[in-house]
Amino acid sequence: MIRVENLHKHFGGFHAVDGASLEIQPGSITGLIGPNGAGKTTLFNVIAGVLPPTSGRVTMAGEDITGLPPHALFHKGLLRTFQIAHEFSSMTCRENLMMVPGNQAGEQLWNTWFGRKRIADEERALRAKADEVLEFLTISHLADHKAGQVSGGQKKLLELGRTMMVDAKIVFLDEVGAGVNRTLLNTIGDAILQLNKERGYTFVVIEHDMDFIGKICNPVICMAEGKVLAEGTLAQIKANEQVIEAYLGTGLKNKDKLAEAGA
Amino acid sequence: MDFLNAFVALSNFVLIPAIAYGSQLALGALGVTLIYGILRFSNFAHGDTMAFGTMATVLITWWFQSMGISFGPLPTALLALPFGIAVCAALVLLTDRGIYRFYRRVKAKPIILVMASLGVMFIMNGLVRFIIGPDDQRFADGARFIVTAGEFKKMTGLSEGLALKSTQAITLVTAIVVVAALFWFLNKTRTGKSMRAYSDNEDLALLSGINPERVVMVTWLIVAGLATIAGVLYGLDKSFKPFTYFQLLLPIFASAIVGGLGNPLGAIAGGFVIAFSEVMVTYAWKKVAGYILPEAWAPDGLVQLMSTDYKFAVSFAILLIVLLFKPTGLFKGKSV
Ligand SMILES: Nc1ncnc2c1ncn2[C@@H]1O[C@H](COP(=O)(O)OP(=O)(O)OP(=O)(O)O)[C@@H](O)[C@H]1O
Ligand SMILES: [Mg+2]
Numbered sequence: 001m002i003r004v005e006n007l008h009k010h011f012g013g014f015h016a017v018d019g020a021s022l023e024i025q026p027g028s029i030t031g032l033i034g035p036n037g038a039g040k041t042t043l044f045n046v047i048a049g050v051l052p053p054t055s056g057r058v059t060m061a062g063e064d065i066t067g068l069p070p071h072a073l074f075h076k077g078l079l080r081t082f083q084i085a086h087e088f089s090s091m092t093c094r095e096n097l098m099m100v101p102g103n104q105a106g107e108q109l110w111n112t113w114f115g116r117k118r119i120a121d122e123e124r125a126l127r128a129k130a131d132e133v134l135e136f137l138t139i140s141h142l143a144d145h146k147a148g149q150v151s152g153g154q155k156k157l158l159e160l161g162r163t164m165m166v167d168a169k170i171v172f173l174d175e176v177g178a179g180v181n182r183t184l185l186n187t188i189g190d191a192i193l194q195l196n197k198e199r200g201y202t203f204v205v206i207e208h209d210m211d212f213i214g215k216i217c218n219p220v221i222c223m224a225e226g227k228v229l230a231e232g233t234l235a236q237i238k239a240n241e242q243v244i245e246a247y248l249g250t251g252l253k254n255k256d257k258l259a260e261a262g263a
Numbered sequence: 264m265d266f267l268n269a270f271v272a273l274s275n276f277v278l279i280p281a282i283a284y285g286s287q288l289a290l291g292a293l294g295v296t297l298i299y300g301i302l303r304f305s306n307f308a309h310g311d312t313m314a315f316g317t318m319a320t321v322l323i324t325w326w327f328q329s330m331g332i333s334f335g336p337l338p339t340a341l342l343a344l345p346f347g348i349a350v351c352a353a354l355v356l357l358t359d360r361g362i363y364r365f366y367r368r369v370k371a372k373p374i375i376l377v378m379a380s381l382g383v384m385f386i387m388n389g390l391v392r393f394i395i396g397p398d399d400q401r402f403a404d405g406a407r408f409i410v411t412a413g414e415f416k417k418m419t420g421l422s423e424g425l426a427l428k429s430t431q432a433i434t435l436v437t438a439i440v441v442v443a444a445l446f447w448f449l450n451k452t453r454t455g456k457s458m459r460a461y462s463d464n465e466d467l468a469l470l471s472g473i474n475p476e477r478v479v480m481v482t483w484l485i486v487a488g489l490a491t492i493a494g495v496l497y498g499l500d501k502s503f504k505p506f507t508y509f510q511l512l513l514p515i516f517a518s519a520i521v522g523g524l525g526n527p528l529g530a531i532a533g534g535f536v537i538a539f540s541e542v543m544v545t546y547a548w549k550k551v552a553g554y555i556l557p558e559a560w561a562p563d564g565l566v567q568l569m570s571t572d573y574k575f576a577v578s579f580a581i582l583l584i585v586l587l588f589k590p591t592g593l594f595k596g597k598s599v
Contacts, residue, residue, distance in 0.1 A: 050466060074472035086467040088460045099460050100471045119453065162471065 001026040001170055001202050002047065007056030009039070009046050009226075016042040018226030019056075024170070026061075029196055029203040031217030031234070033210075035247045039226040040206045041083050044172050048080045049073050060170070077169030081162070081176055083206070085155035089148025093139065093158055096147045097130035098123075100165040126165075133161045136191065138184065153179045160188060164195070170202040171195075177212055185209070189216050210234070210248075222247060269554035271423040275412070276550075281535075281542040283431040283500055286438035289534030290493035291511065292518035293445065293527055294486040296596070300462035300525035301482045302363065304376035309490060310512035311387035314505050315354060316491025317498050318395045320347030321402045328404065336406040337433070340495055347495065352487035358383050359483050367479070384509075391505045400503045403430060423554075430499040441492055442531060445485070449527065454481055462525060510575065514541065517578035521585045523596025532593060537578050545571045 002024040009017040017039045024030050045051040049070040058066045088096050134140045137157045163171045177185045195201045207213050220237045222229045224246040298306040323343035334342050412424025449455035461468040461478045518537045522529025548566035
């Protein structure tokens with residue numbers, strides 16, 4: 001689906017992404033883990049066209065998409081969420097969601113004056129869709145609140161909601177679970193599984209929560225210092241010496257041993 | 264004491280002129296603020312964009328007049344206005360294609376775009392002078408007054424006259440219609456919402472699939488319309504002289520910044536704040552004071568804070584005060 005080849009992103013002399021290569025299989029839910037500052041978000045930014053790469057190539061289904069602008073990628077079905085939630089602060093949550101599907105009839109100046117009915121129909125459909133998504137995310141009561149005023153966790157939900165407004169092919173989720181309560185995190189996990197199964201979305205998920213990763217992701221990729229350290233099932237990753245050293249730490253290994261001993 | 268006459272004098276010399284001038288500044292500042300909000304730079308070429316649009320309208324007005332086309336009691340320029348806007352829009356889109364788009368592609372810093380706009384300003388400046396010349400041009404026709412001072416005195420029996428020029432009334436009515444249409448557009452239409460979204464959070468707008476080039480194009484079209492309308496209204500009210508439009512840049516920027524750059528509502532408020540301050544500070548209050556104060560206190564001097572020669576100093580002073588104490592402006596724009 002997505003192939004990243006020897007990707008570099010340097011900020012001045014600092015190599016945030018330092019020759020990363022990886023492949024995302026269509027229909028998979030790939031977990032991307034790694035210590036803070038490993039370059040995960042930067043990798044997302046380069047793939048999604050927010051930052052130009054220093055060197056390297058990104059292809060989507062064989063097509064070179066390196067350096068395409070975000071709105072062009074959006075129309076190819078590549079969506080992402082932000083680690084730090086973004087929102088249109090002066091619009092309501094519902095309007096925020098309704099902004100998503102691009103190329104609406106209402107965006108043509110011509111239609112603004114002469115295609116009123118088409119726009120009205122489109123708006124009605126979008127509105128119903130947005131309400132459905134809000135309902136699903138358990139934030140229907142916020143529909144008419146200004147998005148700038150809802151809580152951090154709720155903004156995160158809105159981020160996820162955005163990706164549900166259109167038929168995406170591949171969605172990059174950057175810590176959607178951070179700052180969201182447990183129950184809701186489970187709901188989000190279920191939503192991801194459901195979208196993956198029913199609508200065939202491919203997901204790439206950055207998370208620090210290993211339980212969450214374990215529940216929905218296969219395979220898991222671990223990054224550190226801008227490079228891909230290891231790839232495999234979560235169990236394989238957890239057993240990988242390099243990964244333990246760079247990220248998971250020996251604490252977890254011990255905990256696992258304890259768990260085994262206890263069982 | 265004679266409050267009625269005092270109020271009439273105040274209206275005649277301060278309120279009415281300031282409202283008309285304020286409407287013109289507000290329309291100008293709206294253009295500046297939209298460019299700042301969407302394209303994220305201060306467009307120094309805006310004054311000359313106004314001059315160019317007005318020039319196009321003036322030329323078409325003259326042509327209409329020579330063909331014997333008129334708009335009854337209304338100025339022929341209003342008929343020519345849509346064509347003037349179209350010509351201005353064409354030029355502005357051309358400069359965007361030729362200049363600004365390149366800098367957007369390379370993601371240039373705002374200051375580079377500002378400098379580019381300075382260059383565009385000089386080019387437009389020269390273009391206007393080359394085509395129509397640097398002199399004063401009159402193009403207003405139709406009825407001059409709705410009410411003259413003499414008529415007003417006869418009607419009311421007051422000793423103070425009140426004149427309402429038709430251009431002042433046209434300015435106010437046009438400004439209200441244009442502003443209402445603009446706000447409807449920004450708040451209710453999908454294109455307007457895309458513009459607001461893009462201004463609010465560019466990254467998110469792009470990732471939501473909003474095409475930046477389309478947003479930018481629509482913005483330029485609207486800005487060309489606003490600039491031409493503001494310029495023509497100002498020209499009808501005073502006269503058209505390229506240099507005055509260049510000078511207008513200061514009060515227009517002051518209005519946009521005082522209101523909060525990037526905030527349309529702020530631009531309108533800013534326009535009126537600047538206009539009222541300018542008119543009030545440079546007005547000789549002797550007459551009004553003479554009506555209100557007891558005779559013994561009547562002032563000998565003109566009671567004028569500043570000569571009209573210094574009117575631009577007013578915008579500058581207000582600009583400084585706002586930047587010092589409330590850098591984001593009265594209506595919370597993006598800080599400068
Ligand atoms: N725009 C930038 N300019 C300079 N350095 C940057 C920039 N963006 C990221 N970095 C640096 O690149 C490194 C990788 O950052 P990145 O955000 O990709 O990490 P991450 O893996 O997402 O970490 P976290 O788990 O904390 O979100 C960090 O050291 C960061 O300081
Ligand atoms: Mg990150």
